[in-house]
Amino acid sequence: MATTVRQKRARPRLLEWQVQHNWWVYLILAALSIASVLPFLWVVLTAFKDRLTAFSVPPTWIFKPSIESFVTLITFRRMHKFLLNSLIISVSATVLSVGIGTFAAYTLARFRFAGRDDVAFWILTNRMLPPVAVIIPMFMIFQTVHLLDTHIGLIILYTGMQLPFVVWMLRGYFEDIPRALEEAAWVDGDSWFAAFRKITLPLVTPAITATAIFVMILSWNEYAFALFITGPNSKTLPPTVVTFMVERSVEWNQLGAACIFIALPILIFVLFVQRYFVRGLTMGMMRQLEKGRQAE
């Protein structure tokens, strides 16, 4: 089955000899793709059914679409408010955690000081805490400081949650930028911050973008804390949706619509930025490993 070797690249990879004419590969990939996407598509489909069709046995595939569920969600359950909450909180937490974490990552990458590796490890362990563990003390603290059911409370919480990840990811990227570049800028007349702003930052921007995307996704999807720390005022989408299941008569089409509310924005977001996401992750991964080896 050997076909022509495509010499597009100077050194073709061993496994990439042939243009894939093997139908079985496409078959497998198609099957996987369908298996990956179909469940959610079904939910989307369900969202456009009316109450009764949504719950029909056997499941209906052809039906007259209706936006009844969406209307109910918006008018009755004020989904749009929760959507807004999610948006505000996720974006704020992303901006804050990336903004703050960048400096910490830079510090760990550049400076040699006593206790550096200990601090780095401690920052990392913060990510290992099961959120459920922290909720109890957090609940009590927030109650005392009157931060329950506020946007700010959740933003602060999410920022703290994501910081270790941001620091961990960006540290490797900063280490990759040669110190000499900053030193050249200093010699050329820049202050530390000017050099950081004009030289270092532009070079880490792809990494920061990828990290921000990651954080955005994680914040948007967060459920546990949102469930316990929020109330009617600041509730985000994930906990909202779950309340549907708690009720006795589940409105499946509304559930479907709610799922769309949550998942669609983030899906579209990822669709647009997936290039940066995958690329940043690819570049970062190998470097993380290198740094991981050396740092230990």
Place this chain on the structure above:
Amino acid sequence: MAEVLIKNLYKRFGSVVAVNHIDLDVQDREFVVLLGPSGCGKTTTLRMVAGLEVPDEGQVQIGGRDVTYLAPRDRNIGMVFERYALYPHLSVFENISYPLRVRRWPEAKVRQRVQEVAETLRISDLIGRKVNQLSGGQMQRVAIGRAIIREASVFLLDEPISHLDAKLRSHMRGELKRLQREIASTAVLVTHDQLEAMSIGDRIAVMNKGNIQQFDRPGRIFNLPANLFVANFVGEPSMNFLDCALVRENGSFRLEAPGLRAKVDEKWLKGSKVLSAGSDSRLVLGIRPEHVRLCSGRQSGHEYCGEGKVYVVEPLGSEVIYDVEIGKSIVRIKVFEEEAKRLAVNMGDSVLLEFPSESIYLFDKESEKTLAQAGFALAEEAKA
């Protein structure tokens, strides 16, 4: 006026002493080279002059001003980094003009100045390019351009040409020297390449393990090395060293090593520090490969030191290098092509070696200090 003065400079990294209380003075418009092997402290010293490291003790002065703790931007220096450190996201123009932009020079002046510098370095046609499209030699010129554009008082270079290919390197040696004269700046260059140091420097500071071994003009470093390290480091191929003992017989002195005996001039010996060093001091004989005389057969009028077997012959075009096994050591001899043809010596042949007494150096084996300089060198010094 831009002299650089280093006083008692000391820097330690953990338990390792990088720079060990050194003193150095660079005259205005002088080109000084810091030469030494990796880890000798030369780069650390340069970085302390630049302000990229802070010394633990000591002082750095530039133009009479104490700059020891000043940030690099306040020292009025230009620097070329080892791997150029060009800003990858900026164009050639933006890289070279960066120091001026930082100081908010008017655009028109910036453009004009960049043109001038680009012309001097012959990279005018590269100005619009992105930095990652350049070759090594081009990048290096851009780095130099960025360093000289402000006409700073001191010009620092950290192994600027080590990463170029051999041919380009030898070309750039001359270019750097010419450039320094042209812009009339004080300059300090760091390198491990002794050829580079010798050809570029007005004065060379040879460093090892954080200390300055010798700080002198190239000619003196080469001909009058202060110790064994300097003698070994400079010169290609490096000086031959043989452990030997001083023997006094019938009123005349002789140096003896396994397989060798060399006669020494008594007057020279008495004028040196060898005798005062004590009779039990062990000596190392040093002689440069180009000074050893090689003969295939006995000729009258020559005092031969020893006989040996040719171990390997390396023809290098204009010269030939012979490795001769004598006693337990190997002596390397450098001979010009014509003479090599005349000698017609091959591998495995027996040859006779002569160490002319005026070409011999003697070192103390313990302290490695030079006890006696070669006679010819002293004679030249006396004349000068």
Place this chain on the structure above:
Amino acid sequence: MNQVAQGIGKQRRAIQNRKGFPWLLMSPTLVVLVLLGLFPFVYAIRIAAFNISISKPYLPQLFVGLAQYKDLVRDANFINALRVTIIFTVEAVFIQFWLGLGIAMLFQRRILLKGLFRICILVPMVLTPVVVGLMWRFLLYPHAGAVTYYVGVLAKLLGLTAPQFLANPRLALQTLIFIDIWEWTPFMFLILNAGLSSQPPEPYEAAMMDGASKWFIWRTITMPLLRPSIMIALLMRTMDAFRTFDTIFVLTEGGPGNSTETLNIFLTHLGFKFFYTSRASAMALMMLAMIIAMSFAFIKILRKEEVIR
């Protein structure tokens, strides 16, 4: 004179740039983390040493030292939760690893529409975990869920009873594992794909010249070179699988019975259903210790690999 004075003033400024500066830069991060990480941690330790139950405030709050931990370890529910968690983690991670690897290897070939396939395959990972949970709960709803229905039809054809996935105590855990695999295989795929893509071609070329078979090359070159990626992927997924909460909570909340009660769910019940605050804190700390120990072990193994290389 002026220059000297200027020199001194600037000296002080420059020194600021050197010592203590790193701590200054890190301070916002450290402050946030201390408040949100250290504080609760210390708080939890303190609570765990007592006898607090929010649901029974009338009980005296005694200092009990390590009693909570001891009781916990002997608690049958805890043991069960531990068992469920281990089964879940090991089985799910193992299967999704090999699946992800397989897909990544497929992706090394030249394929048309690769981008489209990749987007589709990544979808499960990007969906909100809660949505994933709800979605599958919907699909696997007894009798009426789409999947349940069609699998039921198939089962009837084969003469078997239709499985009621989440309602059946014996099937529930396996179902959860399946869902976890569905959701997180893309993650494995992403990381392993990145690892494979960045492998140098030279060892392969050398092996080809030595006449090695594809299988041999895979075993002796591809996999060893992939070690770092594998370790990272396994480490991250194991830690996360161990702590899975959202999906399980939404799907079964530990039921039916306690057949799917993982440590995390059990913790939630302790703390928010029964309000045994102290015991919950103690358990949370134990879980933290377990996770740290696991990651330590992983990192040690990773390091050893590199040293040998």
